Amino acid sequence: MSLYDTLGVSQDATQVEIKKAYRKLALQHHPDKVTDDSVREESEVRFKEITAAYEVLSDEEKRSKYDTYGDTADGPDFEDESFMNFFTQFNSGFGFNGGGGGGFPGAQPGDDRSDDVQVPLKVSMADCYNGKVFKFQSKRKIVCEKCEGSGWRRRSGGPPPQTNCKSCQGRGYKEQLRRVAPGMVAQQTVSCGMCHGKGKYVSKPTSEKNQCKKCRGQGMIEEAKPLTVSIPRGSRHGDRIVFEGEADQEVGKSKTGDLIFIVDEGTEPPEGVRLERRGYDLITNISISLAEAITGLDRTLTKTLDGRVLKLSTPAGKVISPGKIIKVEQEGWPLNSHATKFGDLYVLVDIVFPRDNWFAEKSDLLKIRNILPSEAANNDVKADPGNTEQVSDMKLVDQLPDYMGSNGDQYAHEGHASGAFPDDGTPQCAQQ
Template sequence: MSKRDYYETLGVDRTASDDDVKKAYRKLARQYHPDLHTGEQQKKQSEEKFKEINEAYEHLSDQEKRKRYDMFGHAGSQGGAGFEGFDFGRGGGFGDVFNDIFEDFFGGQRGGTRAERGNDLQYNLEITFEESVYGKEAKLKIPRWESCLDCKGTGAKAGSSLKTCPSCKGAGQIRLQQGFFSVSRPCGQCEGAGKIITEPCPVCQGRQRIYRERTIAVHIPAGIETGMRLRLSNEGEHGVNGGPPGDLYVAISVKAHQVFQRKGSDILCDVPISFLTAALGGKIEVPTLKGTTVIKVPAGTQHDKILRLKGLGIPSLKDKSTGDQVYTMKIQIPTKLTARQKELLTEFAKESGMSMEADGDGFFDKMKTFFE
């Protein structure tokens, strides 16, 4: 019998975030844990289901395994089902989930509400080509959840006190005895907090946090490019119950320039020149990000020849080096000639010994030689 799709097993979409996958797994793991079922048939079915959801979570919680599975399905996955291949010690992964479930099922108490870290945030910032080269200071307006200043994040009205929950006696957990097993569940009256707010804060309504917009200064370094992200530690949403704040990520997108393009640390620019300048050489005016400048075109310049201005490119984020301004010569051939211009070009061709007819025979003779 073919395996079920891992996403279907956990009941999540293929676009589900890591947190969504983790939440779905925890819910199903609690539901189908074999120790919560009695009867041989029920226990056997729950064991099979438990192994199935563990295998699905093993692959979807690991970025590399999830990527392979998305590309190749079960053919790209490796390792067995159940707990095989899990790393019980890695932070933020299966180990944390297993420990939480183990505590819930086998009587572990958390001693009240756990501190929860605030969510990370991402701000998509579009900057100009010039700003990506020279950097800038940006002011970002970030809406986020912040700790309520009036109650200092407790959720209780200033001057009031928190009451110990009468149901769980402040433990935050209700312990149930099922045969030989002692099972703990979060207290429904205080929702696992261990304390009850008698007078909610009038500002945050007991939520501990308020939603507000904050202006944050961000330094955009010179040399940044599309796809890069800046991390601002502790500038995400504030945590709950004394938990640390999350981080703010600024995702960079650089607008296309009308004249210039970027290649590594170099700035590229196509420059049209006349065939006369290409043949005889001369000086031409070219653009740079700092204004125009003059460069010398050597005589006999060919189409697509590269000319460089050292140090006028983009500074590197890794070291103190700077790229070049790179110009590609594009020879412009006139499409309309006067009679006199044609006459002069004909004289030039005769003087140079050039044939006015296409050298078809010579070309095909060379091709024959090439393939012999």
């Protein structure tokens, strides 16, 4: 039965029709809506089939793959040995015969391990830097050990009754089409995910009398236990802390998936800390006066993420020029949990020049001019006293106009500014 048949729609059905059919069937077969215990098991299987069909047909990309190849799985890598095995499969009756009955009942079972569980864990910037231990109660579902997941009360009359899987008609496997080469498809046999390749599964208890008292017929119980999560020093956003075998268990699967905590690092530093992380380095900003840039710096910089206070001093005579960046080695992010190696701290310096007319007496300017070194003026233009004009009408601006950018046309602005030239660059006569 195709996915379209499962939802009761045609192959050219619109997304609106598919969604409408799914809602109707899901409401009809939802386990919580079925009160008759005799058909509850069948409704659960039907509900899973309806949901699986809708997940494929509601996604246009998956639907296109299903219409073309019969399933939504990606094709094999034709450069590895799986493509070479195609010829072996072909010769051994893999089912690559247009009529399609092929396949074999001994298909390999699916993954015998429950799914991993990923949990985002919010950790502050300071806790990522210093490390942190979280303790809390962990809850998960485990297979009831009293009934071994069957949901049935133990009886002397043998094992709990089983019913044929409705999804695979009791065979334990299904047949589906898979792409084996560009433009070529083959029918292959896959294990049924509903019954895990067994063809049967244990029916749910039909009455409270038959139910396991511990799990109330569910086959699963909730387990709560203390869990300690240690965030190593120097952790970063996206780091993973794995607890093997601590995910939810599943009936019929012998192995349990992992519980994985994923660090969600905060970006806001604590109060008084002016630091931003860039990889394994830290960055901060500081504004200093022109006098400090010339004569030397002795300034409290910032609090650190581990509670210290950094004080920055430069030797007398060490000039900090505009555009320079101060690098403080080994004051960045921890490179290992033992805190033996760190990244670096970069300090972006903003030199604040004095405002206009800052001096008290003009003689102050002369004193500074005499103290500061006098660099040779870069002026090779010979002045002609009879042809020299003094420029005094000036102002300071923060940047060049946009049209004077390095990639701009140096002539583009001239014509447009005056209106003398059209777009083709040819001169025009002024209108009278």
